[in-house]
Amino acid sequence: MTATAVLLALCPLLLAGGFVLGRRTAHPGGRSDVGTPVERATFDTLHTASLAAPPLRAGLTEESARRSARRLRTLLGTDALCLTNRTAVLAWDGAGDPHGKQVMGHLEGLLDTGRSAAFGCGCDAVDCPLRWAVAAPIVTDGRVLGALVAYAPRESAVLARAADEVARWISVQLELAELDRSRTRLIEAEIKALRAQISPHFIFNSLAAIASFVRTDPERARELLLEFADFTRYSFRRHGDFTTLADELHSIDQYLALVRARFGDRLSVTLQIAPEVLPVALPFLCLQPLVENAVKHGLEGAVTRSRITIGARDAGAEAEVVIEDDGVGMDPGELRAILRGEGGTSTGIGLSNVDERLRQVFGDDYGLVIETGTGAGMKITVRIPKYRAGVHSSGVEVG
Amino acid sequence: MNEAYAISAVTVVVLATVLIGGFGLRISRTTSDFYVASRTVGPGLNAAAISGEYLSAASFLGVAGLLLVHGPDMLWYPVGYTAGYLVLLVFVAAPLRRSGAYTLPDFAEGRLESRSVRRVVSMLVVGAGWLYLVPQLQGAGLTLQILTGAPRWFGGALVAAVVVLAVAAGGMRSITFVQAFQYWLKLTALLVPAFFLVLAWHGDGGAPPPADGLPWSGAGSGQPLATSRADHPLYATYGLIVATFLGTMGLPHVVVRFYTSPNGRAARRTTVAVLGLIGLFYCLPPVYGWLGSLYAPELSATQDADAAVLLLPGRAVGGLGGNLLGALVAGGAFAAFLSTASGLTMAVAGVLSQDVLPARGVRHFRLATLLAMTVPLGGALLVSGVPVADAVGMAFAVSASSFCPLLVLGIWWRRLTPPGARAGLLLGGGSALVAVTLTVAGVVQGGWLHTLLAWPAVWSVPVGFLAMILVSLATQDSVPPHTSATMTRLHLPESLSVRGTITTGEPGARP
Numbered sequence: 023m024t025a026t027a028v029l030l031a032l033c034p035l036l037l038a039g040g041f042v043l044g045r046r047t048a049h050p051g052g053r054s055d056v057g058t059p060v061e062r063a064t065f066d067t068l069h070t071a072s073l074a075a076p077p078l079r080a081g082l083t084e085e086s087a088r089r090s091a092r093r094l095r096t097l098l099g100t101d102a103l104c105l106t107n108r109t110a111v112l113a114w115d116g117a118g119d120p121h122g123k124q125v126m127g128h129l130e131g132l133l134d135t136g137r138s139a140a141f142g143c144g145c146d147a148v149d150c151p152l153r154w155a156v157a158a159p160i161v162t163d164g165r166v167l168g169a170l171v172a173y174a175p176r177e178s179a180v181l182a183r184a185a186d187e188v189a190r191w192i193s194v195q196l197e198l199a200e201l202d203r204s205r206t207r208l209i210e211a212e213i214k215a216l217r218a219q220i221s222p223h224f225i226f227n228s229l230a231a232i233a234s235f236v237r238t239d240p241e242r243a244r245e246l247l248l249e250f251a252d253f254t255r256y257s258f259r260r261h262g263d264f265t266t267l268a269d270e271l272h273s274i275d276q277y278l279a280l281v282r283a284r285f286g287d288r289l290s291v292t293l294q295i296a297p298e299v300l301p302v303a304l305p306f307l308c309l310q311p312l313v314e315n316a317v318k319h320g321l322e323g324a325v326t327r328s329r330i331t332i333g334a335r336d337a338g339a340e341a342e343v344v345i346e347d348d349g350v351g352m353d354p355g356e357l358r359a360i361l362r363g364e365g366g367t368s369t370g371i372g373l374s375n376v377d378e379r380l381r382q383v384f385g386d387d388y389g390l391v392i393e394t395g396t397g398a399g400m401k402i403t404v405r406i407p408k409y410r411a412g413v414h415s416s417g418v419e420v421g
Numbered sequence: 422m423n424e425a426y427a428i429s430a431v432t433v434v435v436l437a438t439v440l441i442g443g444f445g446l447r448i449s450r451t452t453s454d455f456y457v458a459s460r461t462v463g464p465g466l467n468a469a470a471i472s473g474e475y476l477s478a479a480s481f482l483g484v485a486g487l488l489l490v491h492g493p494d495m496l497w498y499p500v501g502y503t504a505g506y507l508v509l510l511v512f513v514a515a516p517l518r519r520s521g522a523y524t525l526p527d528f529a530e531g532r533l534e535s536r537s538v539r540r541v542v543s544m545l546v547v548g549a550g551w552l553y554l555v556p557q558l559q560g561a562g563l564t565l566q567i568l569t570g571a572p573r574w575f576g577g578a579l580v581a582a583v584v585v586l587a588v589a590a591g592g593m594r595s596i597t598f599v600q601a602f603q604y605w606l607k608l609t610a611l612l613v614p615a616f617f618l619v620l621a622w623h624g625d626g627g628a629p630p631p632a633d634g635l636p637w638s639g640a641g642s643g644q645p646l647a648t649s650r651a652d653h654p655l656y657a658t659y660g661l662i663v664a665t666f667l668g669t670m671g672l673p674h675v676v677v678r679f680y681t682s683p684n685g686r687a688a689r690r691t692t693v694a695v696l697g698l699i700g701l702f703y704c705l706p707p708v709y710g711w712l713g714s715l716y717a718p719e720l721s722a723t724q725d726a727d728a729a730v731l732l733l734p735g736r737a738v739g740g741l742g743g744n745l746l747g748a749l750v751a752g753g754a755f756a757a758f759l760s761t762a763s764g765l766t767m768a769v770a771g772v773l774s775q776d777v778l779p780a781r782g783v784r785h786f787r788l789a790t791l792l793a794m795t796v797p798l799g800g801a802l803l804v805s806g807v808p809v810a811d812a813v814g815m816a817f818a819v820s821a822s823s824f825c826p827l828l829v830l831g832i833w834w835r836r837l838t839p840p841g842a843r844a845g846l847l848l849g850g851g852s853a854l855v856a857v858t859l860t861v862a863g864v865v866q867g868g869w870l871h872t873l874l875a876w877p878a879v880w881s882v883p884v885g886f887l888a889m890i891l892v893s894l895a896t897q898d899s900v901p902p903h904t905s906a907t908m909t910r911l912h913l914p915e916s917l918s919v920r921g922t923i924t925t926g927e928p929g930a931r932p
Contacts, residue, residue: 268683297462298597298681303521336596338786339523339771408523408680411531414910415521 070097071191078195079202082160082167087112094192098184100172101151107168108133116173117151129169132157136166138186140177151175156182158189162197209378224280231284246283249276257307266415267334267341267406268300270309274332277310281317288321294333299341303415304406305379311372312345312390312402319349319400341406348399357392384410427568430748434606434755435583438599462597462681468694470597471678473604475502475695476702477553477761478560481607481754483810484703486726488710489717494654495710497661498810499703503696505669505817510692513670515685516832516911523680524768525673525824526776532831532911534901535839538846542827543776545850546673547793549819550769552857553672554762554797555804556812560727561758562801563809567728568751574802580755581798584763588770588790596767597681603760604698610753611705614734614746618712621737653872660876661814667882668817671824673772674764684915709733727809730754769793804861811875815857822881823850826889834893835908838900841893849885853877 057065074093077086087105091113095103102116104125111125124143132139140156152173160167170189174181228250235243253276256269271293278291313332320328331346361374377390384407394400462470480502487495522528525546530539558577565576669675682688713720713729716736720726731754734746774789823846830837830845856877865871873880901907 300462301680301683338767339775409521409527409531411534413521 067097075195078192079199081199081203082107082112082196084112090192091115094170094188098172098181098188100174100181102173104171104173105168106171108166112168125171128155129157129171132159132169133166136161138182138189140182143173154178156185158185160189160196161193162200167193167196209375209382227284228280231280235283242283246280249279252276253280257310259306263306264303264413264415265306266300267302267304267343269415270304270307271295271300271332271334274310274313277313278317285321288327289317290327290329292329292331294331294335296334296336298336299334299408302341302406302408303413305383308376308379309343309345309404311376312404315372316345316347316349316400316402319351320347322350337405339408341408343404343406344401345404346399346401351394351396351398351400353396354394357394361390361392380404380406383413424569426744426748427751430752431565431568431755434752435759438603438756438759439583439587462683464682464687464690464694466597466601467678467681467687467691468698469601469604470681471600471675471691471695472698472702473600473602473607473760474674474678474764475672475699475761476604476607476757477813478557478754478757479810479813480703480706481611481757482560482564482727482730483556483813484706485709485713485730486720486728487810488707489713489729490721490726494658495810496707497658498665498814499706501662501665501817502669503699503703504666506692506696506699508666509670509675510689510696513828513832514679514688514692517676517828518679518682518688519685519911519913519915520907523677524772524775525671525676525827526772528676528831529827529842532901532907533837533839533842534903535842538839538842540776541843541846542824543772545819545823545846545854546772547769547777548850548854549671549816549823550673550765550772550793551797551800552819552854552861553813553816554765554769554794555800555861556809557758557762557765558798558801559804559812560809561755561762563725563727564731564751564754564758567725567731568747577798577801580758580762581794583759584766585790585794588763588766596764600760600764603756604702606756607753607760608698608702608705610749610756611702611709611730614750615705615708617742617746618733618737619708622712622715625737652867653869656872656879657876660818660879663882664814664818664821664876664878666821667825667878668819668821670828671820672816673768674761677764677768677771686914706730712737766790766793800861812861815861815875818857818876818878818881819850819853821878822853822885825882826885830886830889830893832911834890835904836893836897836900837889838893838896840896840899841889841891844892845885845887845889848888849881852884853881856881 070093074090074097077089080086082105091103091105092115094105095115100116102114104114105112106125106129109126128139128141131137136159138156138158140154142154143150143152153175154177155171155173156178157169157171159169170185170192172181172185172188228246232243232246232250235246253273256273256276278289282289282291313330316330317328320330329348331344333344333346335342335344357373361377373390373392381389388405388407391403391405392400393403480499484495484498487498517528520528520531522531526539526542529542530536558580561576561580562573563576565571565579566573679688679691682691709730712733713726717729717732720729720732731747731750734750735743737743738746770786770789770793773793774786778785778789778792826845826849827842831842856874859865860871860875865874
């Protein structure tokens with residue numbers, strides 16, 4: 023019985039061991055040679071700088087300034103430090119808060135010219151550590167966003183130089199933040215474009231195909247028109263970034279119905295959908311472009327008949343969607359260029375946009391996996407985690 | 422009992438499980454039938470699947486065995502196993518579905534916005550899952566031993582191997598259909614023989630051939646747990662009631678199935694259907710327990726009372742009919758081990774691969790599956806002497822003292838904080854886990870201390886709740902920033918948008 027007890031007591035230990043192992047593997051390395059004092063100072067500085075950087079990536083706000091000011095003060099080694107925007111003090115770190123109220127008066131010239139300035143604080147107390155200050159502008163794209171003000175007991179050329187450098191470093195971080203934001207805006211714009219874009223050709227061709235049925239088969243024409251209305255309603259939907267796999271597949275079905283109305287027997291489609299994965303939430307319109315791509319490839323060139331397979335299956339904590347066609351395929355090199363964003367065709371924009379959005383939402387592990395070759399068809403695999411914090415389909419009920 | 426019948430029945434069940442899982446009823450149509458495919462899993466099917474996964478060896482064999490040994494007091498087991506779903510229905514089902522969480526760690530992370538709470542929950546899920554797996558494997562060992570005379574370890578190893586192969590190879594693809602099938606199989610496997618058994622009993626003139634002593638005598642058991650139950654029966658019963666009523670909501674393999682429901686309302690309807698299906702099933706084990714006390718009273722003196730269900734057809738009916746019915750029961754028992762074990766293994770392996778093992782990928786999921794099964798298999802081989810239903814009760818106790826506070830407070834109390842949740846999980850769930858581990862290992866052999874450790878829910882559930890509430894109140898400055906938005910999503914029906922206006926449901930979405 024004691025052996026059993028020992029073994030059972032080992033179970034939690036084993037588990038704990040697993041955690042530790044996991045963390046170790048995640049952060050390899052550890053203690054090693056610490057280097058000369060100069061090197062160590064460099065490391066310390068770089069480390070402090072790296073700690074101050076993440077908050078600044080949110081832009082220059084009260085919150086981000088407050089969180090980075092502490093690190094920046096360590097970096098400069100001053101008694102007090104303050105970050106401002108063009109109109110007000112955003113954060114004050116260190117001793118002597120009362121001085122904060124007078125700062126903005128000293129900064130007027132600096133904010134106009136964008137040149138560093140040093141000024142005495144007019145503080146009469148002998149032991150005041152904040153009798154002198156140097157202010158350096160924070161500039162992005164040639165615009166002065168605010169200033170970094172560092173305080174010292176007496177004038178110091180070293181501090182003036184250091185403050186200048188740190189202000190420049192902050193400016194770079196803020197420019198990077200701006201870059202991040204514009205990348206997000208670009209993706210949003212592309213989604214809007216995708217929504218608005220449902221290619222004019224597609225609309226024209228669909229309407230023409232429907233028109234051809236109006237006399238011969240009015241009932242079918244009516245159904246197709248309703249499909250068309252539903253499909254466009256979904257694609258032009260304005261609210262919410264996420265949808266469910268069920269909704270997305272439904273819209274794909276409507277799309278395929280319209281395509282088949284035009285191509286008839288030339289296109290055959292097989293669907294294999296595991297019902298367990300239908301509630302999975304995923305970015306809006308991220309499968310439809312892939313199907314459109316498959317249809318385009320399948321019917322391109324001299325191919326007389328084309329077969330498209332769409333499968334969705336349950337894979338534990340993930341859902342796996344596979345879209346396969348037996349069409350003309352694509353040269354892998356060309357495909358890589360498209361995914362890097364260097365291709366020019368509309369198909370390319372669809373593929374790279376989907377890839378980008380999946381990576382942005384779920385992480386780099388979840389990009390598109392594409393298997394293809396010239397003349398060998400194309401198989402696109404999308405993996406979607408069943409849960410990811412912040413990803414919720416917006417309230418449209420299916421059922 | 423004739424071995425050939427039993428072996429072929431078990432083989433058929435294993436094959437059917439693997440085949441349906443691998444190829445079977447995946448919806449595979451051409452587009453003209455696509456509306457069928459775009460329908461999500463309905464409440465009826467999902468409820469059968471939940472019931473199939475839930476009705477484990479404890480329900481199929483254990484309840485009847487305990488009834489045989491201890492008498493009608495043990496009816497609290499089937500009552501508790503069922504009533505747990507009532508609590509789940511009232512407090513948890515719909516909000517849990519609306520949270521979008523696939524596993525309990527997902528829920529913890531989504532509600533409390535904290536990775537560290539997620540890790541604690543993961544650890545407890547793995548612990549509770551392992552505790553639950555041990556009796557499944559033991560039950561399989563017992564069953565095969567009685568049916569074929571194979572050594573005790575063989576049955577557990579067989580189930581472990583089948584489950585690991587099926588799960589790791591991705592063979593459980595249409596898991597919903599497999600589990601729903603298992604439910605109906607289990608129900609049939611108990612219902613049909615029960616019918617004939619009662620007929621046979623009636624034919625015997627209402628009295629058993631070896632009519633000796635009183636039925637429900639409850640005497641003559643040499644098991645440590647039974648002794649302690651006899652010492653403090655009232656306390657033990659309350660421990661059982663608290664554990665089963667509150668523990669069901671946190672069972673990892675039950676939680677993941679709610680994800681399949683398309684929305685909160687469907688989740689609630691599913692739970693109601695589960696209540697019906699499980700209630701129906703639990704009418705049967707008492708029949709077996711009662712008949713067992715008539716036809717196989719000597720079992721209550723051994724450690725193998727769990728075998729009563731398997732032996733009864735041979736004893737009461739006999740002949741070819743008895744053999745056939747025995748084979749049916751054996752097949753049902755194996756369905757019980759396979760379905761619960763595979764559901765649990767999937768859940769535990771998912772958590773291990775996501776939160777415990779370092780990297781990700783398909784290979785790691787397979788590794789995690791192996792790990793998820795190896796530990797409980799080792800436990801099953803080393804530990805014996807705890808009745809199957811009691812062992813499952815311990816897993817419920819751990820779940821009730823950790824996940825129940827997390828879910829109930831997480832859903833209904835907006836002031837819950839990550840440090841509070843952590844404290845409640847560690848104190849409530851941790852202490853329950855330690856208590857039952859000590860019990861299973863047989864460290865404390867008798868007296869009040871043993872009773873307290875064997876039925877921890879009475880004290881560990883309040884500990885979990887109190888710790889969570891008090892520490893949360895003390896750390897009100899760390900209430901997660903998006904609590905209001907999260908709570909809104911949990912409690913508003915999906916058809917209402919956050920702005921409070923009714924969105925026009927997509928007309929294309931078919932009912």
